[in-house]
Amino acid sequence: MADPRLRDALCGVEAVLFDIDHTLVDTAGAFAAALRHAVTPLLGADADHDAIAAQWSRDRSGWYRAYTRGEVGYGEQRHRRIDEVLTDRDARPLDADGFAVFDRAFDEAFAAAWRPFPDAIIAVRRLRAAGLPLGAMSNAAAALQTRKLTAVGLAESVPLLATMDTFGVGKPDPRMFLEGARRLGTDPAHVVYVGDEPDIDADAATAAGLIGVHLQREHDRRFERCRPDQRRHLEVGDLTALADALALPSPGPTG
Ligand SMILES: [Mg+2]
Structure with a gap:
């Protein structure tokens, strides 16, 4: 009705x-699957994956919006967002090589979960x-x-x-x-x-x-x-x- x-x-x-x-x-479901796959090598299988997925979708610092305004590149917004997830959990931010590994793992699992x-x-x-x-x-x-x-x-x-x-x-x-x-x-x-x-x-x-x-x-x-x-x-x-x-x-x- x-x-x-x-x-x-x-x-x-x-x-x-x-x-x-x-x-x-x-997309939120696909983010969750992608993050679980790509974050596990960094924070472990026992990490707070549901909270990480929620944090990613909320994007509290607005990195994705900054990308849509042309202020940062697509890869950079993703790098900043995963660094926020990591440093919030007392882990080190990713260097360029570390981010490249994360990014490949994320993309593979993200596309498989659409x-x-x-x-x-x-x-x-x-x-x-x-x-x-x-x-x-x-x-x-x-x-x-x-x-x-x-x-x-x-x-x-x-x-x-x-x-x-x-x-x-x-x-x-x-x-x-x-x-x-x-x-x-x-x-x-x-x-x-x-x-x-x-x-x-x-x-x-x-x-x-x-x-x-x-x-x-x-x-x-x-x-x-x-x-x-x-x-x-x-x-x-x-x-x-x-x-x-x-x-x-x-x-x-x-x-
Ligand atoms: Mg939308």
């Missing part, structure tokens, strides 16, 4: 854009059946995200439309969202953009003139929940809720 408020807000939507990590793909969220598969199938053009956008590199979408079986149904390295700017820059709408051939005002990060996904999409939807999965605690009266964006708990709201005809006035 669709949320009536969401259904009304999405009336007239003609296309849907998706974020990839933590939205279509269970999985789609089941609700993403269901939602994409339903939205395609409803005839809505779909696309994906990401701040991560195009080559990586193409491999990821292919691995989870979504490369054809949700084509990758823009990434920071191919387009030149990334989210939250409004040009990124407008480019996605342009690539779908749809007026931005009729395009939904859904992603897991409230500021650089939903709020930024809304600011660009799209309909921003925040995906707040139940077990995701990376971002503080806000009170409903603080919200500037629409919110769903999973992607089937979005499909419920989009695939049904407009209900007309409520009340």
